[in-house]
Amino acid sequence: MNQAWPLPAPSRRTRRVDRGLLIGSVLVGAIVLLALLAPWISPHDPLAQVLTDRLKPPAWLPGGSPTYLLGTDATGRDLLSRIIWGGRTSLEIGILSVALGALIGVGAGLLAGYRGGWLDLIIGRLADIQQAIPFLILALAVIAVAGSSILNLVLVLGAGSWLYYFRVTRGEVLAVRERPYIEAARAAGVGEWRILSRHVLPNIAGSIVVIVTLQIPQVILFTAGLTFLGLGVPPPTPEWGRLIYDGRDYLQTAWWLTVEPALVVVVFVLGVNFVGDGLRDRLDPVRSRSGR
Amino acid sequence: MAWFLTRRLLASAVVLLGVSFIVFALVFLASDPVRALLPLDAPQSAVDSLRIQLGFGQPLPVQFAGFLGRAIQGDFGTSTNTLEPALGLVLARVPATLALGLSGVLVSLLISVPLGIAAALRPGSWIDLTARSVAVLGQAIPGFVLGEVLILVFAVTLRILPVSGAGDPSHLLLPAIVVGLGSAAGLTRILRSSLLDVLGADYIRTARAKGLTPRRVVLGHALRNGLIPFVTFLAFDLAAILSGVIVVEVVFSYPGMGQLVVQAVANRDLPVIQAFTFVAALVIVSVNLLLDLVYGLIDPRIRLA
Numbered sequence: 001m002n003q004a005w006p007l008p009a010p011s012r013r014t015r016r017v018d019r020g021l022l023i024g025s026v027l028v029g030a031i032v033l034l035a036l037l038a039p040w041i042s043p044h045d046p047l048a049q050v051l052t053d054r055l056k057p058p059a060w061l062p063g064g065s066p067t068y069l070l071g072t073d074a075t076g077r078d079l080l081s082r083i084i085w086g087g088r089t090s091l092e093i094g095i096l097s098v099a100l101g102a103l104i105g106v107g108a109g110l111l112a113g114y115r116g117g118w119l120d121l122i123i124g125r126l127a128d129i130q131q132a133i134p135f136l137i138l139a140l141a142v143i144a145v146a147g148s149s150i151l152n153l154v155l156v157l158g159a160g161s162w163l164y165y166f167r168v169t170r171g172e173v174l175a176v177r178e179r180p181y182i183e184a185a186r187a188a189g190v191g192e193w194r195i196l197s198r199h200v201l202p203n204i205a206g207s208i209v210v211i212v213t214l215q216i217p218q219v220i221l222f223t224a225g226l227t228f229l230g231l232g233v234p235p236p237t238p239e240w241g242r243l244i245y246d247g248r249d250y251l252q253t254a255w256w257l258t259v260e261p262a263l264v265v266v267v268f269v270l271g272v273n274f275v276g277d278g279l280r281d282r283l284d285p286v287r288s289r290s291g292r
Numbered sequence: 293m294a295w296f297l298t299r300r301l302l303a304s305a306v307v308l309l310g311v312s313f314i315v316f317a318l319v320f321l322a323s324d325p326v327r328a329l330l331p332l333d334a335p336q337s338a339v340d341s342l343r344i345q346l347g348f349g350q351p352l353p354v355q356f357a358g359f360l361g362r363a364i365q366g367d368f369g370t371s372t373n374t375l376e377p378a379l380g381l382v383l384a385r386v387p388a389t390l391a392l393g394l395s396g397v398l399v400s401l402l403i404s405v406p407l408g409i410a411a412a413l414r415p416g417s418w419i420d421l422t423a424r425s426v427a428v429l430g431q432a433i434p435g436f437v438l439g440e441v442l443i444l445v446f447a448v449t450l451r452i453l454p455v456s457g458a459g460d461p462s463h464l465l466l467p468a469i470v471v472g473l474g475s476a477a478g479l480t481r482i483l484r485s486s487l488l489d490v491l492g493a494d495y496i497r498t499a500r501a502k503g504l505t506p507r508r509v510v511l512g513h514a515l516r517n518g519l520i521p522f523v524t525f526l527a528f529d530l531a532a533i534l535s536g537v538i539v540v541e542v543v544f545s546y547p548g549m550g551q552l553v554v555q556a557v558a559n560r561d562l563p564v565i566q567a568f569t570f571v572a573a574l575v576i577v578s579v580n581l582l583l584d585l586v587y588g589l590i591d592p593r594i595r596l597a
Contacts, residue, residue, distance in 0.1 A: 019416065019418075125306055125307065128303070132531065132576045134534040137557070137568065138314075140557045224436075229554055241434065248437060251440060251441070262434070265433075270425060273428045
């Protein structure tokens with residue numbers, strides 16, 4: 001009976017450093033930096049095959065050599081270099097498609113939420129319709145016909161994710177629209193576009209930044225799924241999903257081919273999630289006031 | 293309640309109409325749908341006669357109306373691969389996919405509810421961080437890798453579970469774990485944050501003040517209110533869960549809709565893709581409708597809305 005009360009005290013004012021946000025930023029920062037610096041820091045050409053050095057284990061295992069820190073794949077390509085360059089491809093796809101999706105979704109959400117009426121109805125139903133279709137199949141069908149390239153992937157993934165941003169933006173705009181400062185701006189004769197861009201958008205930017213962050217790893221994982229079904233980034237371009245996929249034929253003999261890139265993805269996804277959660281807790285004024 | 297139901301049913305009908313339009317439009321993805329249906333070396337005369345036979349000469353609205361009319365009667369044409377009715381092929385696979393999807397959601401709930409509660413009770417602590425990491429881990433490993441590792445460990449090395457296929461519940465266990473882990477992270481996060489919102493509310497303080505046990509406060513008061521965003525998210529996530537199920541079915545050679553449709557995409561078997569998309573949308577829309585009714589059970593205030 002006399003156990004410690006497990007609920008957080010509601011009015012704690014001290015603010016601890018959010019461990020998650022800190023750890024997450026370091027992890028994500030390191031990976032992004034590696035990808036950005038790929039041309040200068042990757043020890044080998046990610047596409048160069050050295051057939052005499054096939055399936056070398058990582059340096060710390062028996063048979064490994066310091067030349068190939070993380071080992072080599074079935075055609076003697078350096079895994080570390082491929083992971084570093086793969087990060088470039090994966091991040092490119094992730095960031096570009098999320099940017100495209102956010103652009104469409106936030107724009108549609110601003111319009112639908114602020115204008116309301118039939119525009120809201122039509123866009124909302126469009127989102128409902130898209131939400132009822134398993135996106136993977138639509139993406140597969142489109143890419144099967146249009147061909148798999150990084151550009152096509154970005155377009156398909158971007159078009160597929162707009163509704164997430166749309167729903168959040170619309171909801172936030174509805175909540176913000178009737179606030180006194182918006183009414184004041186309207187009464188002062190400020191134009192609609194200016195109200196949206198100067199007064200509404202900054203107020204909802206926080207929530208959008210959070211979804212954008214959380215969506216990037218989703219897109220990267222989704223691309224990996226497409227690769228598995230045969231329609232991801234075409235070889236030999238290194239991409240995280242492709243590396244993991246190529247490695248799984250050697251799961252029993254050369255586990256590092258799968259495990260190492262998979263670990264990098266795990267670390268990245270984990271880091272992004274910590275950053276996203278941390279940002280959310282920090283940007284949410286209601287929650288940060290009570291110190292959580 | 294009746295009015296609420298009518299309105300929701302109408303909205304669902306509109307969504308299904310839109311879905312059927314997209315399904316119909318899929319035909320035009322291929323540059324020439326008639327050519328796509330025929331072997332590559334088919335003579336021009338065969339192409340022309342099939343074009344007329346399929347009604348591609350008519351104006352688009354007429355074509356769509358015709359498609360819709362047939363779709364309502366369950367006629368999506370025959371699979372270009374097996375020449376069987378497309379809808380029959382898809383429907384035969386529905387129970388297997390539904391079984392996998394539902395057990396996946398169950399696994400997901402078994403993971404996310406305890407983790408979400410644990411994380412919300414001590415926000416910012418190591419418990420919170422660990423709970424969130426565990427949840428995210430499941431999501432961060434691509435389903436096909438996790439699936440193959442599980443097969444390797446439990447089916448090939450330990451030999452305690454079957455490698456692939458379907459039949460008894462043991463076939464369902466590994467695929468369900470992979471599906472469930474994929475969606476557990478999002479659910480944990482939502483439950484954590486909605487519980488955090490609720491735990492600061494006045495009625496929680498009241499409940500504590502009147503001396504209820506922590507368990508009663510969390511399970512009786514907080515969880516019930518924190519569940520609403522959770523259920524919303526679950527509904528929102530259904531299509532994504534179905535996408536996960538598709539990959540998992542391919543990994544485990546599990547004879548569900550997903551496996552069928554991936555083959556159909558590879559073969560450009562359009563009628564099967566169309567029938568699948570329509571059936572999947574029907575399932576998603578119906579489950580959403582069902583969840584709308586569940587809201588009323590969780591929160592009596594929503595019943596009249």
